[in-house]
Amino acid sequence: MMGKQEMKSMAEAGLKEAGEYSAEVHLSSALYELTRFADGQIHQNISMDGLNVTACLYDGRRSGRVHLSAATTDRVRQAVQQAAEKLRYADEGPKRPMPLAEQGYCEEDPPGFDEEVVRRGTQWRAQAVEAAVKEVESRGPRAYGRAITEVTERLSMNTSGLLSYAPRTRCDLVVATIRDTGYSCSERHAYSLSDIDVKETAQESAAGCNRARDPKELEPQEYPVVLLPYAAADLFSFVGRLGANSQAVLEGRSFMSDSLGQQVISEGISLWDDAFDRRGRPIPFDAEGVKKQPVTIIEGGVAVSPVYNQTTGAQQGVPSTGHSPVGSAFAAGGGSPQAVPQNLFVAGGEDTVADMIADTSLGLLVTSLHYTRTVEPKEVVVTGMTRNGTFLIREGEVVGPVRNLRFTDSYLRILNDVTHLGQQGMNCSQGVGSVHVPAMRVGSMRFTEKTDF
Amino acid sequence: MRDTAQKAVHLAEGMGASYADCRVVQRESEFISVKNGEVEELASGDDLGLGVRVIVDGGWGFASTNRLSSAGVEDCVRRAGEIAASGARVRKKPVRLADEPAHVDSWERPVEVDPFEVDDAAKLDLLTRSSRAMMQQGVAVARAVLVFSRDTQVFANSEGSLIRQVLTESGGSLYALAVGRGNTQVRTYPCTVWHDIQGKGWEAIQQRDLLGNAPRVASEAVQLLSARPCPEMVTDVIIAPNELALQIHESIGHAVEADRILGHEADFAGTSFISPDMVGDFRYGSEKVNVFADPTLPGSRTSFKYDDEGVKTRRVDIINEGKLVGLTTSRETAFELGLGRSGGCMRANNYDHIPLVRMPNVSLAPGDVSFEELIASTEEGILLDQNRSWSIDDRRLNFQFGSEVGWLIEDGEIGEMVRDPIYADMTPDFWAKCDAIADEDDWRVIGYACGKGTPSQDGRVAHGCSHARFSGVKVGAKER
Numbered sequence: 001m002m003g004k005q006e007m008k009s010m011a012e013a014g015l016k017e018a019g020e021y022s023a024e025v026h027l028s029s030a031l032y033e034l035t036r037f038a039d040g041q042i043h044q045n046i047s048m049d050g051l052n053v054t055a056c057l058y059d060g061r062r063s064g065r066v067h068l069s070a071a072t073t074d075r076v077r078q079a080v081q082q083a084a085e086k087l088r089y090a091d092e093g094p095k096r097p098m099p100l101a102e103q104g105y106c107e108e109d110p111p112g113f114d115e116e117v118v119r120r121g122t123q124w125r126a127q128a129v130e131a132a133v134k135e136v137e138s139r140g141p142r143a144y145g146r147a148i149t150e151v152t153e154r155l156s157m158n159t160s161g162l163l164s165y166a167p168r169t170r171c172d173l174v175v176a177t178i179r180d181t182g183y184s185c186s187e188r189h190a191y192s193l194s195d196i197d198v199k200e201t202a203q204e205s206a207a208g209c210n211r212a213r214d215p216k217e218l219e220p221q222e223y224p225v226v227l228l229p230y231a232a233a234d235l236f237s238f239v240g241r242l243g244a245n246s247q248a249v250l251e252g253r254s255f256m257s258d259s260l261g262q263q264v265i266s267e268g269i270s271l272w273d274d275a276f277d278r279r280g281r282p283i284p285f286d287a288e289g290v291k292k293q294p295v296t297i298i299e300g301g302v303a304v305s306p307v308y309n310q311t312t313g314a315q316q317g318v319p320s321t322g323h324s325p326v327g328s329a330f331a332a333g334g335g336s337p338q339a340v341p342q343n344l345f346v347a348g349g350e351d352t353v354a355d356m357i358a359d360t361s362l363g364l365l366v367t368s369l370h371y372t373r374t375v376e377p378k379e380v381v382v383t384g385m386t387r388n389g390t391f392l393i394r395e396g397e398v399v400g401p402v403r404n405l406r407f408t409d410s411y412l413r414i415l416n417d418v419t420h421l422g423q424q425g426m427n428c429s430q431g432v433g434s435v436h437v438p439a440m441r442v443g444s445m446r447f448t449e450k451t452d453f
Numbered sequence: 454m455r456d457t458a459q460k461a462v463h464l465a466e467g468m469g470a471s472y473a474d475c476r477v478v479q480r481e482s483e484f485i486s487v488k489n490g491e492v493e494e495l496a497s498g499d500d501l502g503l504g505v506r507v508i509v510d511g512g513w514g515f516a517s518t519n520r521l522s523s524a525g526v527e528d529c530v531r532r533a534g535e536i537a538a539s540g541a542r543v544r545k546k547p548v549r550l551a552d553e554p555a556h557v558d559s560w561e562r563p564v565e566v567d568p569f570e571v572d573d574a575a576k577l578d579l580l581t582r583s584s585r586a587m588m589q590q591g592v593a594v595a596r597a598v599l600v601f602s603r604d605t606q607v608f609a610n611s612e613g614s615l616i617r618q619v620l621t622e623s624g625g626s627l628y629a630l631a632v633g634r635g636n637t638q639v640r641t642y643p644c645t646v647w648h649d650i651q652g653k654g655w656e657a658i659q660q661r662d663l664l665g666n667a668p669r670v671a672s673e674a675v676q677l678l679s680a681r682p683c684p685e686m687v688t689d690v691i692i693a694p695n696e697l698a699l700q701i702h703e704s705i706g707h708a709v710e711a712d713r714i715l716g717h718e719a720d721f722a723g724t725s726f727i728s729p730d731m732v733g734d735f736r737y738g739s740e741k742v743n744v745f746a747d748p749t750l751p752g753s754r755t756s757f758k759y760d761d762e763g764v765k766t767r768r769v770d771i772i773n774e775g776k777l778v779g780l781t782t783s784r785e786t787a788f789e790l791g792l793g794r795s796g797g798c799m800r801a802n803n804y805d806h807i808p809l810v811r812m813p814n815v816s817l818a819p820g821d822v823s824f825e826e827l828i829a830s831t832e833e834g835i836l837l838d839q840n841r842s843w844s845i846d847d848r849r850l851n852f853q854f855g856s857e858v859g860w861l862i863e864d865g866e867i868g869e870m871v872r873d874p875i876y877a878d879m880t881p882d883f884w885a886k887c888d889a890i891a892d893e894d895d896w897r898v899i900g901y902a903c904g905k906g907t908p909s910q911d912g913r914v915a916h917g918c919s920h921a922r923f924s925g926v927k928v929g930a931k932e933r
Contacts, residue, residue: 034907035540038716042540047516047532048805048908050502067482067498069519086495089573091581093492126539133543144719146907176720185720252593252632337493370723373844375855375875375931378637383853383875385846387723406844406851406877408931449877451851452726 001118002029002051002153004165011157014055014076021087022058023080024158026289027051027070035125036146040133055079061092095314110166111275112282114192117169121149121193124171128198132175135202141177141184141209143202148172149193154326156289164289170281171195172429175202176388177209181453182401184208185368185388187230189429191281208367212389215401220447224363224419226356226393227442232346233428233435234369234384235411236271240341240435242377244273244297244305246312246323247338253377255412259303265415267301268349273341275322280343280427281434283326292322297341301416309339327432342433349421349438356420356441358396364405364445365391365398380411385451406449417443454479455617457526458609461505464530466611470507470537472550474610476761477503478804481569482602487580489588489595495573502804505530506762509537511547517805551787551795553764555613560758563751564621564654568601571655579663586667587629591675594630597663599623600648606804614763622754622913623657624650624900627667631674638677638872640670640857643899644695645840650900650913652756673858676870682930683859683874689834690876690926691827696840696856697817698899698916704880705737705744706812706916707905708849709771709779710798711786713810721907723847726880727777729790735777738884741820744772746781748797748813753915754900759797761808766797771815775884783810802910809906814898816917820890824920827891829865835928836860836867837874845880853877855931873931886923895919 011025029051036044053070056063057080064086068079117124125147136143150170157163169191176185186205188196227235248254255264275283275292285291288310296304307323308316325340357365364386372384386404393399422438454477465473482498502519503526514537518529580597587595603621608614626648631638643649643661651657692700707713713725727735737744748757748766759765762784771779781798782790799808828836842855859874860867878886896919903914 032908033536035536036717036720036907037543038719039545040543041545042512042543043717044807045512045514045536045540046807047514047536049516049518049520049529049532050805051519063492063495065494065496067496067500069500069502071518071520071522071525082497082499086497086573089577090495091492091577093495122536122539126542129540130543142716144716146720148907174720178716178719178724251630253630253637257632337488370847371844373842375842376637376873378632378635381931383842383844383855385844385851387847404846404851406846406853408853408875449851449853451846451848452879453846453848453850 001151001167004155007153007155007165008157010073010076011155013073014080015157015159017077017080018057018159019084021084022159024056024156024289025076025080026054027155028152030150030152032150033121033125034146034148035129037129037133038144040137040143042129053079055083057083057087059087061095062087062090063093064090094311097310097314111278111284112168112191114169116193117149117171118151124193125149128173131198132202135199136175136177136206139206139210141179141206144176144178145174156285162289164285166284168283173198173201175205177205179209179213181215182209182213183388184212187429189281189427189434208389212401215403217450218392218402220405220450222444222446224360225442225445226353226360226363226365226439228367228439229426229428229437230368231366232437232440233430234372235415236344236346236435236437237430238380238382238411239271240297240344242374242380244307244341245339246306246308246316248377249306250312250315255378255380256303256306262303263301264303264412265298265301266418268421269298269301269415269418270347271298272296272345273307273343274345275343277343277345280345280436286322287324287326290320290322295321307339307341311337312339344435346425346437348423348425351420351422353422353439356439357393357398359420360393361395363393365393375408382411383408403453404451405447407445408448409446414442414445419443454607455615457503457521458607461503461526461530462609462611464527465505465507465534468530468534470509470534472508472611473505474608474762475503475505476606476608476804478604478606480602480604480803485576485580485599487584487597490581490585492577500803503529504801504804505533507533507537508548509534510541512537512540512544513548515807548785549788550784551793553784553795556759556763556765557615559617561619562621562652562756566655568623568655569603583627583663583667586664587627587671589671589675591631591678592629592671593632594628595671596628598648599625599658600650608759608763610763616759616763618757618759620757621654622650622652623654624648625658625661625663627663627670629671629674631678633678636678638674639841640674641839642666642670647900647902650754652752652754677858677872680870680872683871683928685929687925687927689831689922689924690928691831691834691836691920691922693838693920694897694918695899696837697918697921698901699840699843700854701815701817701916701918702812702901702903702914703843703845704849704852706815708880709781710810711780711782711790714780715786715789722905726848726850732777732780736775737772737777737881738775739887740774741887741890742772742775742884743818744815745770745818746796746798746813746815750814750898750917753814753898754913755813755915760799761801762799764795764797766813769796781810781812786810800912802912806910809910811912812914814915814917817890817921819893819896819919821892822889824891824895827889827920827922828862828867831862831865831922834862835874836862850880852880874928875931876926876928878926883923886925887921888924889922891919
């Protein structure tokens with residue numbers, strides 16, 4: 001790892017090149033390592049190391065931005081010089097104030113960082129993959145999947161006194177299983193190695209795969225559905241990305257554009273973003289260097305607030321909530337037009353999955369959703385497939401697997417009829433963000449197509 | 454760059470690698486966006502780094518870095534070797550590669566006007582005027598975008614290849630968002646979100662006439678707000694190239710990728726309904742359907758002479774008169790499937806990512822009727838233009854696509870505009886319904902991007918096609 005001082009020195013050298021302009025420098029150093037396996041054998045072993053810089057310069061409403069891969073201080077200087085050159089040509093854009101001062105989060109015990117990942121990530125991946133493959137194959141299915149460890153350091157600094165630095169770790173284990181017509185997949189995503197139980201993950205996937213074999217054809221129609229956390233996470237991820245994105249709100253393409261303060265989903269459901277909650281994937285500041293604030297997005301089913309970055313906050317006359325999205329570790333940040341919640345949480349309830357099944361006379365149990373895409377953003381109409389095990393429920397019991405189905409439906413409509421909410425939440429990965437969510441039962445979901453497996 | 458690449462390969466051999474290759478890539482890039490007449494983004498990038506692949510003890514290791522000092526390169530090669538060796542306990546058989554001759558060559562994608570020599574002021578002027586031309590009543594967002602990139606890359610491997618390629622590309626697009634009550638409508642030009650990037654210079658931007666198309670794009674977005682929803686029906690569907698390219702991508706391109714077929718993407722993107730034994734036998738579509746992969750086609754963002762594992766590219770037939778005859782492959786997958794030489798389909802997103810099997814100009818060959826004849830010979834149907842949403846199952850069978858706009862066709866004439874059209878089908882059933890394809894005059898290559906792999910790579914792909922008709926397809930609106 002580089003450490004705060006070395007990164008700060010590089011950023012300071014760059015800022016000195018800014019001359020009369022306001023400037024910010026974002027540095028990101030990352031070591032991303034992946035071990036991927038197919039049919040019980042490793043087929044990709046990857047180690048990606050990089051240091052990148054983004055320099056943004058401002059002169060009133062004009063700005064210029066340059067991204068460089070940057071292993072040296074000279075490259076950081078060069079990024080600032082090139083951004084100044086860009087700015088000279090720029091016409092005016094939207095007003096975007098810079099964050100002003102130290103953002104003040106705890107550096108002694110940074111959230112989302114586990115020293116163990118740095119020390120023994122390579123060893124953990126090799127052992128986890130070997131153990132997962134053995135566990136799965138001993139139960140019949142073939143094993144596919146990946147183990148990932150990542151160590152990143154990000155530093156944001158500007159000419160107005162901002163200094164944000166944080167190290168961060170990530171570890172993921174995905175175990176997919178195939179046995180003739182049965183498919184399943186279990187995932188664990190955390191920042192600490194101790195939070196991933198390899199054996200349990202592999203057993204869950206293998207058991208799911210064995211249960212999912214020989215699925216029967218089922219006609220698509222409207223069904224009540226028990227959504228396991230993997231599937232439920234998809235719904236809230238879309239509600240967050242499409243609805244709570246303040247740029248979308250300002251442009252009129254979010255349901256929040258005209259429904260703030262109104263009931264938008266079932267009254268038992270609360271959704272918030274909290275980047276410091278260690279049950280998720282903490283990240284203390286956003287791509288613009290702004291400390292992340294907890295934001296209540298939906299409370300008791302009522303739309304409360306979107307999240308903001310510097311630009312959308314300025315347009316709306318409110319401070320940034322620290323939600324300029326942090327992308328891949330190999331992008332050094334520096335802002336994006338979007339403002340997106342990346343650390344979502346859904347409040348748990350009092351039911352178990354067994355309760356949800358028992359209270360269903362005819363319905364489906366859905367493990368995961370696949371290839372979900374927006375059909376219409378304002379109503380959050382989404383289409384996608386079920387995946388990794390879909391089961392028919394009759395008279396309060398799971399009677400067997402069915403072939404995957406396509407749904408096209410409004411996620412707001414689906415979430416307006418949540419009949420049961422699980423007790424235990426689970427941290428599910430959604431792109432570069434995460435959703436901590438329990439299982440839930442919804443009164444109806446519209447299935448429109450079927451497939452052959 | 455050449456010295457660094459060769460040094461990395463020699464280091465890897467010295468560490469016991471039975472095979473090694475290295476790509477050193479410099480990528481210059483530029484992205485300019487103007488929204489509602491104001492500059493939204495004026496950004497450029499300059500990346501330089503290397504990626505090393507090794508086979509040690511029969512297993513792969515890949516490492517990348519942008520720390521290009523001697524120590525940085527040595528550390529990168531060491532990491533590749535160490536992680537390759539660490540996988541020995543989870544290995545059932547050693548990696549083998551299909552043979553490929555050593556190539557020593559240099560190739561540059563032809564460009565008429567270097568886009569990096571056109572100054573920012575001219576680019577901003579074009580975008581600002583185009584954006585303002587879309588700012589009509591009812592339009593909430595009028596965005597115009599230009600994007601350029603140039604990769605200068607050197608590939609070296611332990612079999613003696615040393616290849617330099619320079620790959621320039623240019624793209625630009627318009628986006629108009631109209632917002633009504635409970636109804637948002639979008640029109641784009643020439644391609645939805647990927648800016649129709651071409652393997653050309655500034656001439657690609659001049660040819661597409663962004664400014665001239667801006668008023669139409671905006672006005673169609675507004676008209677869609679009051680158009681009626683696409684009626685539910687089973688009808689003949691004519692799909693425009695900018696939408697059909699994605700249909701080819703999702704329901705043919707991915708399905709015939711050898712790595713998906715072998716399960717390498719099973720934990721993420723999925724597998725394929727195609728199995729190796731179906732090649733040469735499986736009826737994929739009607740006899741009108743001929744599909745090929747051809748990186749040697751000029752002017753596309755996936756036109757290149759060598760792929761990212763040093764394989765000299767060539768045309769590979771995928772579907773001949775409806776029958777599956779080939780796959781897109783790498784050296785490893787070609788050997789494993791007994792297909793002889795690699796199809797030359799391996800591409801990495803940049804120096805830092807591992808090459809994956811990609812779709813180099815996977816294209817639907819032109820048919821034998823003009824576009825006008827295609828419309829005139831359609832008694833009842835719908836013309837669909839520009840994709841708005843796309844989804845397909847993890848074996849590439851059941852899909853649903855939504856378009857920005859549909860125009861109903863009656864008695865051979867294009868008529869009423871309808872909003873929110875979607876169509877759905879099963880892949881082989883759908884391609885079996887292809888009964889006419891427009892000719893070469895209508896044929897063009899569309900530049901796309903594709904998310905694949907872990908970590909996800911925003912890979913460069915392109916597909917050639919012309920308007921094509923599919924008989925008896927289920928269509929409806931988003932409310933269905």
